[in-house]
Amino acid sequence: MSLLEITDLRTYYRADDGWVRATDGVSLSVDRGETVGLVGESGSGKTTLAKSIIRLFPDNAEIRGGSIEFDGTEITELTDKELRRRIRWQEISMIPQNAMNGFDPVYTVGDQIVQVIRHHEDGVSKAEARSRARDLFDELGIEPDRIDDYPHQFSGGMAQRAMIALALALGPSLVLADEPTTALDVVIQDRILETITEKQAEIDSAMIMITHDMSVVSETCDRIAVVYGGRVVEIADTRTVITNPRHPYTLGLRNAFPDISDDDQELISIPGTPPDLVDPDEGCRFAPRCPFAEEDCWDVTPEPREYEPGHLVECHRADEIDYLQEAAGRKATWQDADADGGTAVSDGGTTEDSGDDAGATAGRSDAVDPGGPDDV
Numbered sequence: 001m002s003l004l005e006i007t008d009l010r011t012y013y014r015a016d017d018g019w020v021r022a023t024d025g026v027s028l029s030v031d032r033g034e035t036v037g038l039v040g041e042s043g044s045g046k047t048t049l050a051k052s053i054i055r056l057f058p059d060n061a062e063i064r065g066g067s068i069e070f071d072g073t074e075i076t077e078l079t080d081k082e083l084r085r086r087i088r089w090q091e092i093s094m095i096p097q098n099a100m101n102g103f104d105p106v107y108t109v110g111d112q113i114v115q116v117i118r119h120h121e122d123g124v125s126k127a128e129a130r131s132r133a134r135d136l137f138d139e140l141g142i143e144p145d146r147i148d149d150y151p152h153q154f155s156g157g158m159a160q161r162a163m164i165a166l167a168l169a170l171g172p173s174l175v176l177a178d179e180p181t182t183a184l185d186v187v188i189q190d191r192i193l194e195t196i197t198e199k200q201a202e203i204d205s206a207m208i209m210i211t212h213d214m215s216v217v218s219e220t221c222d223r224i225a226v227v228y229g230g231r232v233v234e235i236a237d238t239r240t241v242i243t244n245p246r247h248p249y250t251l252g253l254r255n256a257f258p259d260i261s262d263d264d265q266e267l268i269s270i271p272g273t274p275p276d277l278v279d280p281d282e283g284c285r286f287a288p289r290c291p292f293a294e295e296d297c298w299d300v301t302p303e304p305r306e307y308e309p310g311h312l313v314e315c316h317r318a319d320e321i322d323y324l325q326e327a328a329g330r331k332a333t334w335q336d337a338d339a340d341g342g343t344a345v346s347d348g349g350t351t352e353d354s355g356d357d358a359g360a361t362a363g364r365s366d367a368v369d370p371g372g373p374d375d376v
C-alpha cells in the first residue's frame, strides 16, 4: 500500500466570480521513501495540491470532493485539531516557497523549532529540544548560536535552511517541498537542494517536490506528475517523462528547458495563457494552446489512459507518440498554434482565446506559521 493515496481530489477557492477549481480531479500516489515531482506553469495548481494534503490553505479554500489517504488514515475526515495533533509536522511537513514568510516574526527561530518539537513529542524538556534544534542547525550549515536570532536577522538562504530544519525535525514520513530554492540566489540553490535530499535520505522520508524547473525534477525525483489547469495530465517515472513524454503540454515544457547535452537546441516556449479555472470549458484544458487539438479535444474531457505500466496520460492523441514527439520539436508547430489559436494540424478547433489566468489570488498566503499554536 502506498504511503499517500490521493483520489479524485477537488480543492476550490471561493472567489467573487465563482469557484476557482485549482485542484480539479487529481489522483496521485506516493510510496514510502519515494520522491515525486510536480511540474507545471505558475497557476496550474501545484501548491494547492500540496497544501490540501496538510490543509494549510487560506480560509476561502475548500476540499469539495475526493479522498486523501495517508498511511491508512483518511485525512480529509480528520478535524483541524486532529490533523494538527497527529499529522502536521510530525508525519507530513512542508518547506514553503519563501521560508521568511513561514516563520512568525515575533519569536526567535529557535523558539519556533523548540515549540514544534515539544508540541508533538511528549516529555521532551526545553533544554533537550533546544539541543536538538542546535544540532539540526549545525547539520544544515547554520551556526548553532543563531537559533536565538529572529527571522529578520536571517538571510534568505539561512531562513530556507532553518525551515528545512523545522520540516525535518520530527522525522516526518512525507515532506512537501514547494519550490524550496526559487527564492534563493542561484549559487546556493544547488547546495540547498543537496541538503534537502541528503537529509531526506537520512530519515527515509518520501517527498513531493514542487517546481517549474524540469532540471530540478530530473535530478531529484523518482517520478514526475505534470500538472496543467488543476489536473495531472501526465505521470510516469522521471526517465519516461523526460525522454518519452506523450502529452503535448509535457512536450512543450520539455522544449522550453535547456538540454545541456544538446548545444544546438533551440528553446521554444508554449504560446498562450493557462486556462481560466473559474468555470473551465468542457474538453481538454490544454486544447486552446495545443497545436495538435482536434474536434474531440474541444468537446470531450480526456480520461487518463495507461500506456506503459505507471505511465498515465490525459490526451486524446497520446497514442500518436512518434508524430507528436517529432512535430513538437519544431518551432513552426507552436508558432502556427499561436497564430491560429491552437489548430496547426487540425481544422476542428476554434480560435477563442482561453482568457486570463484565474488570477483571483486575494487572501493567498504562503505562510506556514509554525510558531502559531494553531498551526503546530
Ligand SMILES: Nc1ncnc2c1ncn2[C@@H]1O[C@H](COP(=O)(O)OP(=O)(O)OP(=O)(O)O)[C@@H](O)[C@H]1O
Pocket: 013, 014, 015, 020, 022, 040, 041, 042, 043, 044, 045, 046, 047, 048, 049, 058, 060, 212, 277, 357, 358, 359, 360, 361, 362, 363, 364, 365
Ligand atoms: N487564495 C486564493 N484565492 C483564490 N484563488 C487562488 C488562491 N490561491 C491560488 N489561487 C488560484 O488557484 C490556481 C492554482 O494556484 P496554485 O498557487 O496552486 O498554482 P501553482 O501551480 O502552485 O502556481 P505557483 O507556481 O505560482 O505557486 C491559480 O489560478 C491561482 O490564481
